[in-house]
Amino acid sequence: xxxxxxxxxxxxxxxxxxxxxxxxxxxxxxxxxxxxxxxxxxxxxxxxxxxxxxxxxxxxxxxxxxxxxxxxxxxxxxxxxxxxxxxxxxxxxxxxxxxxxxxxxxxxxxxxxxxxxxxxxxxxxxxxxxxxxxxxxxxxxxxxxxxxxxxxxxxxxxxxxxxxxxxxxxxxxxxxxxxxxxxxxxxxxxxxxxxxxxxxxxxxxxxxxxxxxxxxxxxxxxxxxxxxxxxxxxxxxxxxxxxxxxxxxxxxxxxxxxxxxxxxxxxxxxxxxxxxxxxxxxxxxxxxxxxxxxxxxxxxxxxxxxxxxxxxxxxxxxxxxxxxxxxxxxxxxxxxxxxxxxxxxxxxxxxxxxxxxxxxxxxxxxxxxxxxxxxxxxxxxxxxxxxxxxxxxxxxxxxxxxxxxxxxxxxxxxxxxxxxxxxxxxxxxxxxxxxxxxxxxxxxxxxxxxxxxxxxxxxxxxxxxxxxxxxxxxxxxx
Amino acid sequence: xxxxxxxxxxxxxxxxxxxxxxxxxxxxxxxxxxxxxxxxxxxxxxxxxxxxxxxxxxxxxxxxxxxxxxxxxxxxxxxxxxxxxxxxxxxxxxxxxxxxxxxxxxxxxxxxxxxxxxxxxxxxxxxxxxxxxxxxxxxxxxxxxxxxxxxxxxxxxxxxxxxxxxxxxxxxxxxxxxxxxxxxxxxxxxxxxxxxxxxxxxxxxxxxxxxxxxxxxxxxxxxxxxxxxxxxxxxxxxxxxxxxxxxxxxxxxxxxxxxxxxxxxxxxxxxxxx
Numbered sequence: 001x002x003x004x005x006x007x008x009x010x011x012x013x014x015x016x017x018x019x020x021x022x023x024x025x026x027x028x029x030x031x032x033x034x035x036x037x038x039x040x041x042x043x044x045x046x047x048x049x050x051x052x053x054x055x056x057x058x059x060x061x062x063x064x065x066x067x068x069x070x071x072x073x074x075x076x077x078x079x080x081x082x083x084x085x086x087x088x089x090x091x092x093x094x095x096x097x098x099x100x101x102x103x104x105x106x107x108x109x110x111x112x113x114x115x116x117x118x119x120x121x122x123x124x125x126x127x128x129x130x131x132x133x134x135x136x137x138x139x140x141x142x143x144x145x146x147x148x149x150x151x152x153x154x155x156x157x158x159x160x161x162x163x164x165x166x167x168x169x170x171x172x173x174x175x176x177x178x179x180x181x182x183x184x185x186x187x188x189x190x191x192x193x194x195x196x197x198x199x200x201x202x203x204x205x206x207x208x209x210x211x212x213x214x215x216x217x218x219x220x221x222x223x224x225x226x227x228x229x230x231x232x233x234x235x236x237x238x239x240x241x242x243x244x245x246x247x248x249x250x251x252x253x254x255x256x257x258x259x260x261x262x263x264x265x266x267x268x269x270x271x272x273x274x275x276x277x278x279x280x281x282x283x284x285x286x287x288x289x290x291x292x293x294x295x296x297x298x299x300x301x302x303x304x305x306x307x308x309x310x311x312x313x314x315x316x317x318x319x320x321x322x323x324x325x326x327x328x329x330x331x332x333x334x335x336x337x338x339x340x341x342x343x344x345x346x347x348x349x350x351x352x353x354x355x356x357x358x359x360x361x362x363x364x365x366x367x368x369x370x371x372x373x374x375x376x377x378x379x380x381x382x383x384x385x386x387x388x389x390x391x392x393x394x395x396x397x398x399x400x401x402x403x404x405x406x407x408x409x410x411x412x413x414x415x416x417x418x419x420x421x422x423x424x425x426x427x428x429x430x431x432x433x434x435x436x437x438x439x440x441x442x443x444x445x446x447x448x449x450x451x452x453x454x455x456x457x458x459x460x461x462x463x464x465x466x467x468x469x470x471x472x473x474x475x476x477x478x
Numbered sequence: 479x480x481x482x483x484x485x486x487x488x489x490x491x492x493x494x495x496x497x498x499x500x501x502x503x504x505x506x507x508x509x510x511x512x513x514x515x516x517x518x519x520x521x522x523x524x525x526x527x528x529x530x531x532x533x534x535x536x537x538x539x540x541x542x543x544x545x546x547x548x549x550x551x552x553x554x555x556x557x558x559x560x561x562x563x564x565x566x567x568x569x570x571x572x573x574x575x576x577x578x579x580x581x582x583x584x585x586x587x588x589x590x591x592x593x594x595x596x597x598x599x600x601x602x603x604x605x606x607x608x609x610x611x612x613x614x615x616x617x618x619x620x621x622x623x624x625x626x627x628x629x630x631x632x633x634x635x636x637x638x639x640x641x642x643x644x645x646x647x648x649x650x651x652x653x654x655x656x657x658x659x660x661x662x663x664x665x666x667x668x669x670x671x672x673x674x675x676x677x678x679x680x681x682x683x684x685x686x687x688x689x690x691x692x693x694x695x696x697x698x699x700x701x702x703x704x705x706x707x708x709x710x711x712x713x714x715x716x717x718x719x720x721x722x723x724x725x726x727x728x729x730x731x732x733x734x735x736x737x738x739x740x741x742x743x744x745x746x747x748x749x750x751x752x
Contacts, residue, residue, distance in 0.1 A: 127599075143591065145733075238715075245712035250705030252723070257715065414714070426748070433746045444749040450598035454606050458742050459691070460715050465743050468596050470606065478735065 028207025071208030081137030088133030111333030150178030152230035160186035256464025261417030264410035265295030343392035416458030492657035494527030495667020531668030536638030544585030
């Protein structure tokens with residue numbers, strides 16, 4: 001059989017017009033930070049600096065919260081839902097129209113393959129705004145009483161794995177419910193949020209309704225602790241989530257948290273193997289495994305272990321790791337040197353604790369942050385790679401014999417965000433799904449998202465739901 | 479002939495369907511009656527009992543849970559005079575009984591109101607259904623000792639949670655009497671556990687217990703204590719119901735929010751195909 005090599009198929013980055021530096025987006029304008037501090041946003045695939053970005057200090061946070069409060073009280077709060085809806089529809093449309101530009105920027109700043117930012121992040125981002133736009137004028141019919149009220153100013157802190165999509169998950173329902181927002185994107189991926197700020201200007205969104213303040217952990221802490229904020233929404237690590245829960249204690253601020261996970265992806269012996277292999281690959285290698293709901297623990301029924309692993313390895317050998325802007329790339333760059341260090345540290349511990357790593361032969365670029373897709377076999381439940389979130393392209397493989405054992409092992413984690421089930425038997429899907437302590441259960445699929453579908457965790461994966469009718473509750477005074 | 483001497487009741491804790499004394503051997507006086515003064519270890523025992531009851535209670539059919547709770551209301555009605563004898567207004571006992579009936583009826587309805595099918599783009603049947611969060615720790619309110627207690631216990635357990643309740647320190651007698659109602663109403667042991675004593679002493683252990691999933695601080699009047707309990711609850715990200723900002727009118731229609739506060743939403747993507 002002939003092997004056909006892929007020719008490079010890079011997406012042009014000329015569609016993105018990056019400025020050398022960005023200020024903070026406060027009250028409808030880009031402004032310089034009060035103390036002039038700044039960060040650099042880096043392309044993780046090349047380590048090239050993309051832009052200088054402002055770092056908001058306490059005075060800037062205060063300015064943003066004040067702007068949001070004024071907009072809430074004078075414009076956005078009193079505005080009829082029908083009008084708010086039209087702004088959100090407008091934003092959704094502009095996102096669609098500028099989606100290629102946003103997708104390229106997202107891949108540049110985050111390192112994710114353009115195939116994913118183009119086909120997953122952007123369509124879902126636009127869909128999320130469309131979905132919640134339609135709720136803005138229907139809130140009295142949403143099941144939260146006849147006159148559901150907004151909370152006021154929402155402080156929102158989002159992660160770097162899906163920068164624009166997480167922004168949409170936060171901003172769309174907040175605005176639909178009549179709140180104004182101060183959003184802090186992650187320090188390594190601020191650029192798409194800043195482009196979104198331009199989109200707010202383009203949509204003529206009233207000043208102060210959306211404020212974007214860039215910065216690192218201290219900026220986030222200043223936002224969380226600001227007394228003028230009525231609601232905190234955070235997506236990120238469980239450790240930081242716990243700190244935030246402690247910080248808001250006694251303040252009366254409403255809190256929703258979407259945190260880490262260590263999802264079990266359970267493959268039964270009657271599953272269609274090829275389909276399951278695709279699902280396993282999508283579950284753990286999608287977005288370099290930088291996914292809180294990633295299927296990072298494969299639980300495979302013992303009788304098909306060898307066959308499944310053989311197919312999985314064959315499939316993994318075909319994964320293309322490299323330039324995120326190449327349309328044939330399956331796995332892009334690790335988002336930062338810090339994250340790469342964490343992945344390396346945990347995989348090294350995996351080997352030291354006695355599990356067996358395997359990666360396909362794969363040439364990694366010299367510059368940038370890269371990690372080859374890796375699976376560990378011989379993993380026990382006590383191993384750290386089976387318990388801790390690695391947040392990288394690393395899969396731990398465990399086995400089970402009976403459905404009861406699968407459920408037991410799947411639930412043996414402090415997390416509870418997601419899970420996967422692979423079987424041909426519909427009745428088994430439903431009975432196993434009933435027993436799994438996880439907020440999202442995918443059957444014969446994985447990492448599938450929809451704005452109408454509530455997402456969020458059990459246990460230490462956080463509380464509150466994003467998406468669907470349930471997602472409104474986080475932004476209403478109920 | 480001399481007058482008959484009454485048989486006095488010993489007021490004890492209610493853990494796992496049994497009525498033990500506090501392991502600490504301590505008690506305190508309320509209305510000239512000795513009431514068990516629960517300890518940290520009693521909290522631990524109650525959490526163990528509550529956890530063991532989760533599987534059976536949450537696994538029972540919604541209809542069955544509704545039947546059992548309705549039965550508890552029947553028992554409550556039967557002890558009406560006894561509660562009145564403890565000094566409770568008859569109106570409060572009646573509202574409490576009616577409130578219990580109201581919550582009982584939610585058992586097989588909350589999933590229809592709070593869950594539903596989601597119209598996703600793709601070949602999936604996508605269903606969101608509420609599930610109980612697990613073990614709920616409750617600091618019961620001091621005012622309206624029976625109605626307040628019923629109003630925090632019934633909504634937590636109707637969906638399949640189990641509870642460890644710290645009864646209000648000054649009014650433990652209605653709480654223990656309610657335990658006797660529950661003990662005779664087919665409610666499985668461990669679904670409701672009631673500890674009398676000082677919440678200020680026991681609540682911190684409940685708030686920091688890693689096998690408790692949620693915390694209801696409705697009865698915490700001390701603001702500083704409420705803050706420290708909420709902080710402790712962050713240790714394993716318990717779902718927290720904070721103390722009310724304003725006094726609650728327990729006789730008003732409570733709505734389902736005390737039920738939904740202790741629910742998780744599970745969303746299942748089920749494939750469609752031929």
